[in-house]
Amino acid sequence: xxxxxxxxxxxxxxxxxxxxxxxxxxxxxxxxxxxxxxxxxxxxxxxxxxxxxxxxxxxxxxxxxxxxxxxxxxxxxxxxxxxxxxxxxxxxxxxxxxxxxxxxxxxxxxxxxxxxxxxxxxxxxxxxxxxxxxxxxxxxxxxxxxxxxxxxxxxxxxxxxxxxxxxxxxxxxxxxxxxxxxxxxxxxxxxxxxxxxxxxxxxxxxxxxxxxxxxxxxxxxxxxxxxxxxxxxxxxxxxxxxxxxxxxxxxxxxxxxxxxxxxxxxxxxxxxxxxxxxxxxxxxxxxxxxxxxxxxxxxxxxxxxxxxxxxxxxxxxxxxxxxxxxxxxxxxxxxxxxxxxxxxxxxxxxxxxxxxxxxxxxxxxxxxxxxxxxxxxxxxxxxxxxxxxxxxxxxxxxxxxxxxxxxxxxxxxxxxxxxxxxxxxxxxxxxxxxxxxxxxxxxxxxxxxxxxxxxxxxxxxxxxxxxxxxxxxxxxxxxxxxxxxxxxxxxxxxxxxxxxxxxxxxxxxxxxxxxxxxxxxxxxxxxxxxxxxxxxxxxxxxxxxxxxxxxxxxxxxxxxxxxxxxxxxxxxxxxxxxxxxxxxxxxxxxxxxxxxxxxxxxxxxxxx
Amino acid sequence: xxxxxxxxxxxxxxxxxxxxxxxxxxxxxxxxxxxxxxxxxxxxxxxxxxxxxxxxxxxxxxxxxxxxxxxxxxxxxxxxxxxxxxxxxxxxxxxxxxxxxxxxxxxxxxxxxxxxxxxxxxxx
Numbered sequence: 001x002x003x004x005x006x007x008x009x010x011x012x013x014x015x016x017x018x019x020x021x022x023x024x025x026x027x028x029x030x031x032x033x034x035x036x037x038x039x040x041x042x043x044x045x046x047x048x049x050x051x052x053x054x055x056x057x058x059x060x061x062x063x064x065x066x067x068x069x070x071x072x073x074x075x076x077x078x079x080x081x082x083x084x085x086x087x088x089x090x091x092x093x094x095x096x097x098x099x100x101x102x103x104x105x106x107x108x109x110x111x112x113x114x115x116x117x118x119x120x121x122x123x124x125x126x127x128x129x130x131x132x133x134x135x136x137x138x139x140x141x142x143x144x145x146x147x148x149x150x151x152x153x154x155x156x157x158x159x160x161x162x163x164x165x166x167x168x169x170x171x172x173x174x175x176x177x178x179x180x181x182x183x184x185x186x187x188x189x190x191x192x193x194x195x196x197x198x199x200x201x202x203x204x205x206x207x208x209x210x211x212x213x214x215x216x217x218x219x220x221x222x223x224x225x226x227x228x229x230x231x232x233x234x235x236x237x238x239x240x241x242x243x244x245x246x247x248x249x250x251x252x253x254x255x256x257x258x259x260x261x262x263x264x265x266x267x268x269x270x271x272x273x274x275x276x277x278x279x280x281x282x283x284x285x286x287x288x289x290x291x292x293x294x295x296x297x298x299x300x301x302x303x304x305x306x307x308x309x310x311x312x313x314x315x316x317x318x319x320x321x322x323x324x325x326x327x328x329x330x331x332x333x334x335x336x337x338x339x340x341x342x343x344x345x346x347x348x349x350x351x352x353x354x355x356x357x358x359x360x361x362x363x364x365x366x367x368x369x370x371x372x373x374x375x376x377x378x379x380x381x382x383x384x385x386x387x388x389x390x391x392x393x394x395x396x397x398x399x400x401x402x403x404x405x406x407x408x409x410x411x412x413x414x415x416x417x418x419x420x421x422x423x424x425x426x427x428x429x430x431x432x433x434x435x436x437x438x439x440x441x442x443x444x445x446x447x448x449x450x451x452x453x454x455x456x457x458x459x460x461x462x463x464x465x466x467x468x469x470x471x472x473x474x475x476x477x478x479x480x481x482x483x484x485x486x487x488x489x490x491x492x493x494x495x496x497x498x499x500x501x502x503x504x505x506x507x508x509x510x511x512x513x514x515x516x517x518x519x520x521x522x523x524x525x526x527x528x529x530x531x532x533x534x535x536x537x538x539x540x541x542x543x544x545x546x547x548x549x550x551x552x553x554x555x556x557x558x559x560x561x562x563x564x565x566x567x568x569x570x571x572x573x574x575x576x577x578x579x580x581x582x583x584x585x586x587x588x589x590x591x592x593x594x595x596x597x598x599x600x601x602x603x604x605x606x607x608x
Numbered sequence: 609x610x611x612x613x614x615x616x617x618x619x620x621x622x623x624x625x626x627x628x629x630x631x632x633x634x635x636x637x638x639x640x641x642x643x644x645x646x647x648x649x650x651x652x653x654x655x656x657x658x659x660x661x662x663x664x665x666x667x668x669x670x671x672x673x674x675x676x677x678x679x680x681x682x683x684x685x686x687x688x689x690x691x692x693x694x695x696x697x698x699x700x701x702x703x704x705x706x707x708x709x710x711x712x713x714x715x716x717x718x719x720x721x722x723x724x725x726x727x728x729x730x731x732x
Contacts, residue, residue, distance in 0.1 A: 167700060172662065240662070312657055422653060465657025466650070468711055473704045476661030584671050 058204045059149070059159040064135040069184040075227060076295050084527075084573075087133045087565045090179050090224040091441070095358040096292040098130075098443035099525040100566035105573045105606050106528035107544050110552045112607040113575060117155035121146065121599025125175040127580030128439060130224070130522065130563035131601070132182055137201070138576070139182065141224075142599055143175040145191045149204060153569055155603065159204025163191050170218045170472060172240040174582035176439065178290075178563065179224035181232065183252050190221035190234045196250055198232075208255030212236060218243045218472050222439075223290045225250075228300060228331045231258060235287025235302060239351065242282035242308040242475035245323075247291075249334060259334030263287055263304045263322050271321035279316035282469045284308030285323035289353040289438040294369070297386060299337060300329045301358075301371055303438070305351035309467040310432075311420045311478025312347070319344035324352035326371060328388060338388030342375050344411065347420050348402055348428060348462060349480070350377040353438030355522075357451060358385065361505045372504045374442060374453040376434035379406065380507050394507030396436075396500050399429035399457055420462035420478050431460035432480045433518070433589045441522035441563045443531065445545055450501045450510055452531045452545070454519035458484050458495035458590045485590055495590025499523060499533055501548060511548035513541075518589045522563030524575070532575055534560020536591035540577050540602065556602055559586055559595055573606040636687035637715070641722035651723030654716055663702055676724055679731035687721050694720075 070088055079093040084102035092098045105113065121127050125143035132139040138152040145163035150156065169175070169192050181188045186207060187199045194215040198207040212234065213219045218241025225232040228249075235247030245263040250256065264283035265271040275283060284307045291302035307316055307323035324343040327336055342352045354376050361370045361382055371385040375393075378400040382391035390410030403412035417426045433456045436442065444451040460480040467477035484494035497519035501510040521534035530551070531543040536559040542552030559581030566575050580599030587593040641647035660666050665673045679685065683693045694717055697705030710716035 168702065309657070310661075422656075463656055465655070465660070466653040466711065467657040468654075468706070468709045470704060470706055470709050473706070474658075474662050477657045479656060479661040479666075587671070 055162040055164055056204070056206075057160045059202065063149075063151075063158050063202055064137055067135040070134060070182050072229065075183070084566065084568045087131070087567050088182055090130050090181065090226075090290050090563075091292060094293045094295065096355065097357055097359070097446065097525070098441055098523070098563070099445055099527070101527045102566050102568055102573050103527045104608075105526055105530060105566070105575070107530065107551050109606065110530060110542050113542070113552060113604045114607045115554070116574065116603045116605035118603065119148075119150060119155050119157070119601045121578070121580060121601070123175070123599055124597040125580070126439075126561040126582035126585070127558075127578040127599030127601070128176040128178045128561050128563070129578050129601075130179040130441065131565055131576050132180055132187075133565065133567040134182055136569060139180050139187050139201070140601060141177040141180050141189055143177060143580070143582075145177050145189065147180060147187070147189050147199065149187075149201070152567065152574070161199065161204055161206070165191075165193055166215070168216060169193060169220065170215055170238065170241055171220055172237065172474070173439070173585050176222045176561075176582070178222060178439070181225045181227050183227045183232075186252060188225045188227070188232050188252070190223060190225055192220050192222065194219040194221050194236060196221065196225060196232060196234050196255070198252065198255060210250060210255040210257070212248060216472050222288055226290050226293065226300070227252065228293045231331060233291065233300065233302075233331070235289070235291075237286045237288035239284040239286040239288075239305040239308055240310065240474050240476060241472065242284060242469045243286065244281065244283060245285035245287050245304060247287040247302055249331065261302075261327070261329060261334045261336070263327070265321065274318035274321040276317035277315065282308055282475065283316065283320060283323065285320075286351075287353075289355070292356050292358055293331070294358060294385060297369070298330065298332070299385070300331045301356055301385065302327050302329060303353045303356060303373075305353050305438070306346050306349050309469075309475045309477030310347070310349045311462055311476060312464050312467055313345055317345075320346070324350060326352065326356065326373070326383065328385070340383050340388045340390060340410065342379070342381065343377050348377070348418070349432040350375070350434075351438055352376070354434065354436045355438070355440070355442045357442070357444045357504070359444060359446065359451075359504050361391065363505065372444075372451060374436040374451070374455075374502065376430070376437060377402070377412070378430045378435045379403075379412070380453070380502050380504075381410075382504065382507070392507055396453055396502050396507070396509065397430055397455065397457065398498070399459060401429045418462070420464035422464055424461040424463050424481065426461065427459045427483055428462050429459040430456065431458045431482075431484075431589070433458060433520075433585075437520065440520060440561070443523040443525035444504065445525045447527070448545055449503055449505055450545065451504045452523040452525055452533075453500045453502055454521060454523055454533060455498045455500050456495075456518035456520065456589055457497060458482070458518050460484070480588070482588055482590070485587075497535075499531065499543060499548065501545070513543050513548040513550065517591050520586065520589065520591065521560040524564040524566060526566055532564045532566075532577065534562065534564065534577055534579065536560065536581065536586055538579060538595055540564070540604075554604070556600065557595070558598055558600060559591055572608065574603055576601065576603045578602070634686055634688065636691075636721070637718040638687045638721035638725060641719050642726060647719045648723050648726050650716070651719035651721070654710070654720050655723055659720070677727050678729050687725075690721050690724070691717055
């Protein structure tokens, strides 16, 4: 931190020396006397002079409330055991339900939730973070992989690391990072240039830094790692680059890779027969979102994305296993135990990577340990998480036409009109972003039996073309043509969004909150009966979890793409939500691109 | 920022002059394909499937996607210059060298260029 002061004074001195030479001090001319040829001081010069070259600020002071290291037991506890004080996993706890046990914040008093502090990201692109809070400290990641430790009560910064990125990153969809993870006294972050690294949570010193794979071959990492035992598990993006997808486990103490699980089988492995020719070599199936862990079953659940190329499946005939699937993995070995494929032979970019929830479904008096998910393809799935058996899938969309129905075994019956072609005229719903997109999280309230799903209603034409694979180059095989972005005579765009409350035991829709633009932020559920989210119009929104009625609304400015969290310190309840959009993707989905980019974290506190 | 805009404008001018001025001077294999609708259609399919998903677009958009149907060429706008740019790539940019990876060899790239020319705005 002291470096800030040094740099500030050096810059000030330099500016003073530059602008006030002795000669000028002796005879300071008036403006009218300055000849045209005199040097002027323009904005570019200021930018250059103020350039800060430091990229890592560490901390030497004691910080935190003395809670000690994060243990395996803490991670295994349901979030309710911590009484809502902390938020130590991306999904709140291993259930991934993002359901805060905080009860004091309710529909009755949410009006008293007031702005407490804010903090800038200093970066452009989507500010997608789900912050961590532990020991009175908040750990925040930004777009382009800045990582900062802040006082969770006041926002005071303790340390900061700005990861230095190469200029030729291979990104399909913006410079996002969705959060860090924590274990012991370490903080873990994966990076856009396909690295994973660990930091001392007090000082910010980097402890290890491992390359996952060469980024320039088409890889990136945007998710928070999942900590299971002594492993940090992280998957890669690259489904638009014709990668062969995988997710890895790294030893949290050394950074050494323990295992790698490929999501596309090699020649001779089970599932290889579902790829024609040698298409498996560039089959995609990225693993770019975080999984979840059931300690009782000792299974890690991880989802996979689209097969490559996206919109032309002619060269990859077959079901293309294990793309668009959920895989159950033994974390001790990295071996697959079972799988279920949501969208066989996907030609619509229906990544299966949407947020997974662990939930118990009660039906006919029997309880089933299930995984439930609002898939990007528009169906809300329930899968037996013990053995992978399909339970049910129902549409959670208001527009779904790529499939006509669902077979009893969970295989969708494709509408032939929705297949991409060279001269498309059929408006395919959902469009390429979903449904619910994997870039955002949902939440689930087990007391109400509802999952709160952010939904994009934005359909597109799907145009097919000829593609060729060049390593590190985009590998699309076509493109989506937006058709819902023109405003009607009333100024309303055809693309819109909603938060849908889905009864996860039946698939029924309990309520919907509609917003004029696609919902592309995560949701947070609280035991006090609230659902928090954000909109692309730049608002933080609080909903009544039982009715969907708006009970709290604050303008943040930038479009919201983050995952809100709640925490409790000194008996007081806080809600954190970041704003900051990535215009290219937002615009293609139907968001307002006229709102400037730029990230800002907002923290609200319940004023008791 | 004003200085940057001026520099960009000045640096673009010779490119425009070179690119547009020489297009009609040097017939290429793309010109042969221009009169073959099937060849132009194949060029379009390759452009749609390989180029137009993100980096380039079929219509002008307010993004950083470089639009290839006008007269502004950063790296040379003659048929041969376009051929060379696609084949060799542009260092330190997203434009990676496609080399000889086209499914039906060089003819495929000439057909893409023919498609670009068939839809190009007339250069002044």
